[in-house]
Amino acid sequence: xxxxxxxxxxxxxxxxxxxxxxxxxxxxxxxxxxxxxxxxxxxxxxxxxxxxxxxxxxxxxxxxxxxxxxxxxxxxxxxxxxxxxxxxxxxxxxxxxxxxxxxxxxxxxxxxxxxxxxxxxxxxxxxxxxxxxxxxxxxxxxxxxxxxxxxxxxxxxxxxxxxxxxxxxxxxxxxxxxxxxxxxxxxxxxxxxxxxxxxxxxxxxxxxxxxxxxxxxxxxxxxxxxxxxxxxxxxxxxxxxxxxxxxxxxxxxxxxxxxxxxxxxxxxxxxxxxxxxxxxxxxxxxxxxxxxxxxxxxxxxxxxxxxxxxxxxxxxxxxxxxxxxxxxxxxxxxxxxxxxxx
Amino acid sequence: xxxxxxxxxxxxxxxxxxxxxxxxxxxxxxxxxxxxxxxxxxxxxxxxxxxxxxxxxxxxxxxxxxxxxxxxxxxxxxxxxxxxxxxxxxxxxxxxxxxxxxxxxxxxxxxxxxxxxxxxxxxxxxxxxxxxxxxxxxxxxxxxxxxxxxxxxxxxxxxxxxxxxxxxxxxxxxxxxxxxxxxxxxxxxxxxxxxxxxxxxxxxxxxxxxxxxxxxxxxxxxxxxxxxxxxxxxxxxxxxxxxxxxxxxxxxxxxxxxxxxxxxxxxxxxxxxxxxxxxxxxxxxxxxxxxxxxxxxxxxxxxxxxxxxxxxxxxxxxxxxxxxxxxxxxxxxxxxxxxxxxxxxxxxxxxxxxxxxxxxxxxxxxxxxxxxxxxxxxxxxxxxxxxxxxxxxxxxxxxxxxxxxxxxxxxxxxxxxxxxxxxxxxxxxxxxxxxxxxxxxxxxxxxxxxxxxxxxxxxxxxxxxxxxxxxxxxxxxxxxxxxxxxxxxxxxxxxxxxxxxxxxxxxxxxxxxxxxxxxxxxxxxxxxxxxxxxxxxxxxxxxxxxxxxxxxxxxxxxxxxxxxxxxxxxxxxxxxxxxxxxxxxxxxxxxxxxxxxxxxxxxxxxxxxxxxxxxxxxxxxxxxxxxxx
Numbered sequence: 001x002x003x004x005x006x007x008x009x010x011x012x013x014x015x016x017x018x019x020x021x022x023x024x025x026x027x028x029x030x031x032x033x034x035x036x037x038x039x040x041x042x043x044x045x046x047x048x049x050x051x052x053x054x055x056x057x058x059x060x061x062x063x064x065x066x067x068x069x070x071x072x073x074x075x076x077x078x079x080x081x082x083x084x085x086x087x088x089x090x091x092x093x094x095x096x097x098x099x100x101x102x103x104x105x106x107x108x109x110x111x112x113x114x115x116x117x118x119x120x121x122x123x124x125x126x127x128x129x130x131x132x133x134x135x136x137x138x139x140x141x142x143x144x145x146x147x148x149x150x151x152x153x154x155x156x157x158x159x160x161x162x163x164x165x166x167x168x169x170x171x172x173x174x175x176x177x178x179x180x181x182x183x184x185x186x187x188x189x190x191x192x193x194x195x196x197x198x199x200x201x202x203x204x205x206x207x208x209x210x211x212x213x214x215x216x217x218x219x220x221x222x223x224x225x226x227x228x229x230x231x232x233x234x235x236x237x238x239x240x241x242x243x244x245x246x247x248x249x250x251x252x253x254x255x256x257x258x259x260x261x262x263x264x265x266x267x268x269x270x271x272x273x274x275x276x277x278x279x280x281x282x283x284x285x286x287x288x289x290x291x292x293x294x295x296x297x298x299x300x301x302x303x304x305x306x307x308x309x310x311x312x313x314x315x316x317x318x319x320x321x322x323x324x325x326x327x328x329x330x331x332x333x334x335x336x337x338x339x340x341x342x
Numbered sequence: 343x344x345x346x347x348x349x350x351x352x353x354x355x356x357x358x359x360x361x362x363x364x365x366x367x368x369x370x371x372x373x374x375x376x377x378x379x380x381x382x383x384x385x386x387x388x389x390x391x392x393x394x395x396x397x398x399x400x401x402x403x404x405x406x407x408x409x410x411x412x413x414x415x416x417x418x419x420x421x422x423x424x425x426x427x428x429x430x431x432x433x434x435x436x437x438x439x440x441x442x443x444x445x446x447x448x449x450x451x452x453x454x455x456x457x458x459x460x461x462x463x464x465x466x467x468x469x470x471x472x473x474x475x476x477x478x479x480x481x482x483x484x485x486x487x488x489x490x491x492x493x494x495x496x497x498x499x500x501x502x503x504x505x506x507x508x509x510x511x512x513x514x515x516x517x518x519x520x521x522x523x524x525x526x527x528x529x530x531x532x533x534x535x536x537x538x539x540x541x542x543x544x545x546x547x548x549x550x551x552x553x554x555x556x557x558x559x560x561x562x563x564x565x566x567x568x569x570x571x572x573x574x575x576x577x578x579x580x581x582x583x584x585x586x587x588x589x590x591x592x593x594x595x596x597x598x599x600x601x602x603x604x605x606x607x608x609x610x611x612x613x614x615x616x617x618x619x620x621x622x623x624x625x626x627x628x629x630x631x632x633x634x635x636x637x638x639x640x641x642x643x644x645x646x647x648x649x650x651x652x653x654x655x656x657x658x659x660x661x662x663x664x665x666x667x668x669x670x671x672x673x674x675x676x677x678x679x680x681x682x683x684x685x686x687x688x689x690x691x692x693x694x695x696x697x698x699x700x701x702x703x704x705x706x707x708x709x710x711x712x713x714x715x716x717x718x719x720x721x722x723x724x725x726x727x728x729x730x731x732x733x734x735x736x737x738x739x740x741x742x743x744x745x746x747x748x749x750x751x752x753x754x755x756x757x758x759x760x761x762x763x764x765x766x767x768x769x770x771x772x773x774x775x776x777x778x779x780x781x782x783x784x785x786x787x788x789x790x791x792x793x794x795x796x797x798x799x800x801x802x803x804x805x806x807x808x809x810x811x812x813x814x815x816x817x818x819x820x821x822x823x824x825x826x827x828x829x830x831x832x833x834x835x836x837x838x839x840x841x842x843x844x845x846x847x848x849x850x851x852x853x854x855x856x857x858x859x860x861x862x863x864x865x866x867x868x869x870x871x872x873x874x875x876x877x878x879x880x881x882x883x884x885x886x887x888x889x890x891x892x893x894x895x896x897x898x899x900x901x902x903x904x905x906x907x908x909x910x911x912x913x914x915x916x917x918x919x920x921x922x923x924x925x926x927x928x929x930x931x932x933x934x935x936x937x938x939x940x941x942x943x944x945x946x947x948x949x950x951x952x953x954x955x956x957x958x959x960x961x962x963x964x965x966x967x968x969x970x971x
Contacts, residue, residue, distance in 0.1 A: 017833065046817070046818070049813045054824075066819055067820070068822070071655065072685050075652070078648075079662070081645070082645070083662055084659075085618065086659065086660035086664060086665040087664065087814060090813055107649060110648075312643060316638040319638075321641065324778040327604060328594070330595075333387070333388055335591060
């Protein structure tokens with residue numbers, strides 16, 4: 001990949017369509033972040049395909065000057081699988097939401113991750129069904145009051161990143177809609193060959209306003225966000241706190257870092273290929289811990305479409321696509337005017 | 343009428359000449375009856391007889407041994423004249439255990455021959471089949487000829503030298519039985535021997551044991567006939583069934599699932615497109631996925647998806663990316679695909695959806711046949727979602743229908759539903775292998791340059807089809823989706839007038855398919871008259887035979903068989919109105935009947951059967967009789 005060659009500018013990625021999200025919606029920030037990132041990736045609009053399901057976020061493809069397919073609820077991963085298998089050269093982005101990817105389309109999300117189709121999956125998590133006017137979603141917290149749960153939701157939410165990890169994802173990241181680092185997460189996802197899963201905390205200002213504010217708010221971010229970087233110690237609160245492993249309970253804990261000596265405090269150095277630590281980072285309960293943001297896990301392995309192409313090529317090797325011979329296969333006999341003969 | 347076996351000839355050792363004979367092999371689902379039937383079919387085809395088969399097996403893979411619901415049967419009708427059905431009534435029933443006898447004997451023609459493995463008629467098996475007394479001993483089978491053989495013991499004896507365990511040795515029973523059947527009908531053993539050697543190449547002992555059993559069964563026929571006694575009330579004799587006159591050419595046997603798969607491959611080649619096939623295992627459709635997954639050298643990519651919806655969605659994604667997307671299922675799976683079909687209709691992408699129909703609703707009768715998904719095919723989607731529907735009538739016809747489905751899909755940029763059924767999918771028939779050079783190509787063209795006046799992804803050609811544009815093409819980036827499209831531009835458009843117009847365009851495009859299909863012909867009989875028997879799909883065989891008999895008897899009856907179920911040929915209304923009466927035999931409760939009434943305001947009368955079994959010729963004859971009187 002050639003990140004340095006800018007063959008496009010931000011303008012090349014904008015369509016002439018009027019963007020129709022609610023004023024103040026987090027989707028605007030994500031759209032801008034993507035459009036800003038694309039020139040840095042050195043890719044061409046005609047080779048880029050955005051595929052979405054149904055929901056507010058799924059309008060996204062209409063605003064990207066690329067190929068785009070706004071499909072049906074939950075099925076974007078399946079449509080993407082067919083498109084990528086048909087043309088592995090396409091750079092495929094899936095745009096989805098918490099309801100689309102984890103409720104109606106949970107099955108497809110799981111299998112796409114398991115198969116490791118080379119694509120980027122951007123899951124806009126706003127913990128609510130926005131387009132259908134505010135019902136609770138599979139990521140809504142217990143007690144969420146909505147038109148369909150007037151006494152509060154009672155079922156426990158799914159954790160998108162834990163779901164992804166359990167499904168076999170090899171790249172898992174978290175971002176925040178208005179966060180300036182979102183572009184770096186997108187670049188890392190694009191650089192990962194295979195299914196790259198990104199959970200983006202997205203603020204639905206109409207139906208679930210500021211639901212992420214406790215860790216997304218800029219003024220408290222230093223103490224509420226753990227910004228991860230590969231090879232760097234897991235520090236927050238301006239380096240005064242860090243994450244370490246409690247060797248007795250084999251779980252993470254927050255430690256104070258004195259005079260910047262994080263080594264003395266046994267703060268963990270982030271290794272994006274460490275699946276066990278990734279799991280612990282994903283599961284860290286917010287409040288007791290900061291929210292882990294950035295690339296949590298990145299350990300590529302061969303992709304689905306590459307395996308399919310390779311097997312197809314090998315199976316076809318040395319064989320001629322002779323339709324007549326195919327039709328004549330097996331035991332045949334010839335009928336002449338005088339009758340049949342073997 | 344199936345010619346009766348001529349028992350009188352049994353004394354002079356001359357083969358009886360029969361025009362056609364119906365044989366049913368029935369046994370436990372673990373007895374290998376489908377295999378036996380399949381191999382007997384091959385030998386029969388190689389002998390030049392025309393034939394039709396009807397495999398009938400339980401949904402359970404290995405139902406408990408000896409039970410009534412675990413019986414698996416394979417019926418073959420073969421003859422020296424054109425055969426179009428698997429036969430109304432067997433002339434010969436080979437019953438491998440009491441349950442097989444009980445569930446099949448009532449179908450046997452009066453005076454027909456039962457060959458029963460008496461070694462399996464012990465108390466335990468009789469109890470399982472709910473026989474109080476042994477039917478082989480109590481005279482209850484008097485209206486048939488009965489031949490009791492201890493096939494189990496004879497098989498064990500024959501395979502003794504090969505040192506197999508008792509269980510494995512008994513597995514050769516089906517080959518012993520096949521050997522006997524081959525002798526009875528003077529069929530060659532060599533193709534079966536070659537096949538066994540290939541199948542058990544890694545287990546030569548097993549191959550040899552099976553061959554020995556086959557030969558022993560054959561030899562038993564020869565010697566038993568010579569000895570001429572000790573055979574119970576039935577006489578064992580050979581019946582020669584000659585070759586059927588058929589058009590010169592090269593032939594093979596083919597099942598519907600095979601022919602349909604080959605047709606899809608041929609269609610893709612004629613369209614000059616690589617194929618993407620998305621499938622999810624379901625009975626009886628899986629065979630198509632199995633066939634296609636071995637044909638990579640023809641540019642076929644197969645994808646076993648996580649579910650039915652993913653299978654069609656992936657096919658749509660592949661079509662969008664420029665391959666020929668195909669998906670296949672049976673009724674329940676087709677129901678799941680419904681929403682995605684709407685997406686393909688809205689985005690106007692080519693797609694072939696194959697429905698191998700089975701008994702429904704819900705899980706219904708997975709291994710039995712029915713034609714009850716016609717409403718689903720024509721009407722079964724939300725919104726005004728019109729889609730061309732084509733129905734195959736026989737295994738060989740499935741090849742042509744598949745090509746036709748591909749042609750319509752790519753020329754009209756539309757999903758097409760291709761209907762077959764469990765009977766066609768599993769049945770085998772001799773097939774005159776088409777000459778590939780005689781198939782007319784319909785190469786696909788993609789829009790790959792900016793057209794004059796700018797890009798309009800929903801511009802129309804003379805067929806009302808929109809351009810097919812592959813992602814990856816410079817300058818032609820555009821967005822499509824399930825939301826209503828603006829005319830020409832394809833941009834989101836909720837406008838009232840726009841939706842009215844787009845709905846009409848989509849409808850007219852599909853109706854316009856009628857411009858590219860032949861006029862409806864009369865399969866047998868003449869245009870106009872007293873009675874038309876109108877059918878579609880796999881009822882072709884029994885309807886055709888019944889009408890032939892009626893015509894031969896001087897009756898004013900015609901057979902009309904509809905391949906293009908939607909839209910129908912343009913002359914259909916006038917043709918149907920040229921008859922005094924129209925009856926519509928269907929394996930459902932009257933679905934085509936409803937469509938015909940709706941489209942042409944004619945008083946089409948239903949003739950229905952939903953037993954999971956095909957129509958018999960006699961049933962159609964009775965319906966003809968009733969409607970002529």
